[in-house]
Amino acid sequence: MQAGGIYDAKWRGSGDYRPKIVAYYYKQWDDFHMGFHTHDWTEFMYVMSGTCTVETHDGAVALRKGDLIMLDAGIPHKLIVEKASPCRMLNVEFTFKPCGGIYPSAKQLSDNDAEFAAFLERGLGTVVLRDSADVQHILKSLVLELDIGRSGASRENMTNLLISQLLVRVARLAAEDAKDGAERQIHRYVQIAAEYLHQHYDCDIQARDVAAAVNLHPVYLQRIFKANMSVSITEYLTELRMEKAKMLLARTDVPIIEVADYIGLNSRQYFSMLFKKMTGMSPAAYRKSKASIQSFSSAQV
Known part of the structure; x- marks a missing residue:
């Protein structure tokens, strides 16, 4: 000065x-x-x-x-x-x-x-x-x-x-x-956090792991993430995992008992509970419904 x-x-x-x-x-x-x-x-x-x-x-x-x-x-x-x-x-x-x-x-x-x-x-x-x-x-x-x-x-x-x-x-x-x-920087932090989740959803990660990747305090990251995405980090990760699970059930032959491992959940029972809560169907019923739709489409052709 x-x-x-x-x-x-x-x-x-x-x-x-x-x-x-x-x-x-x-x-x-x-x-x-x-x-x-x-x-x-x-x-x-x-x-x-x-x-x-x-x-x-x-x-x-x-x-x-x-x-x-x-x-x-x-x-x-x-x-x-x-x-x-x-x-x-x-x-x-x-x-x-x-x-x-x-x-x-x-x-x-x-x-x-x-x-x-x-x-x-x-x-x-x-x-x-x-x-x-x-x-x-x-x-x-x-x-x-x-x-x-x-x-x-x-x-x-x-x-x-x-x-x-x-x-x-x-x-x-x-x-x-x-x-x-400041708003641009916050948006960038949230963007990096979301990218990290998309890249590591198949791992056993917690909100603190995402915060470490962004180099922010977990509480602060949770706050700005929720404000910008309208869901918490945990909710975002859960929705992302369930979308990946639906893709695996509908488009691949991966055994249902292994889907949980593919999306980073160690508990198959917990996976089944989450899946049914978010889709209204069990993983087995969801795969069966998609298989029926595909069979019907093939028959129409």
Whole structure:
């Protein structure tokens, strides 16, 4: 957390500080390869058209129209724009300074906007977001206000309001992105767990074995699995095994007494009880009914 950047605790301390624009531009880049550099302030870059790549020491990020990247103070980065795809960008670089009677301050925003406070607590040096058009509108208004050439309190009031609005909107986009990312990760965990069950249903497995394969606590996996699949892991595994058992009984000559072993159940009596509970028929009756249907179909042919 470098001094001068957005996360500097000083801005939310005992005094009141507001954003101070250090630099800005609305520009098209063409075949541009910038060297690594850092700023003593925070930078927003928004892609209006075309594509570009922003590279940091953590890797490269490809950006297209509608993408926003925030780079905090002290983050080494460089911009790369290929000749084949010129990139038009909006850029604003800012730090903070004492309010001098112009509000809202960084402290007020943090104290009164939970998403902005949470954004500051995360302390991410690089943030990449997909805009919903709001950020572009705010940035354009901000750059136009700076370009007009006004001076004094009127200009400062407007630019402070606009960049404060920008900070709140970016914090909300980041919160939505984090929520979506968490939901995608949960879905992935459940997907891996289901795949594990399909691959190991014929083994003697328990919910804890599935949790170990996904590298999650069993209780947490049980909760997210039930929420996403509407059945517990045990219920899902039982249904899967019974479907496999029906296939074996209807389409193969595997002896009924061996079907339980084929689907990972050690007890034949338990298998028969489960099968009848879920199908309303014993394994023997189910096989007989399927054999009768097949015989009737053959006779019809």
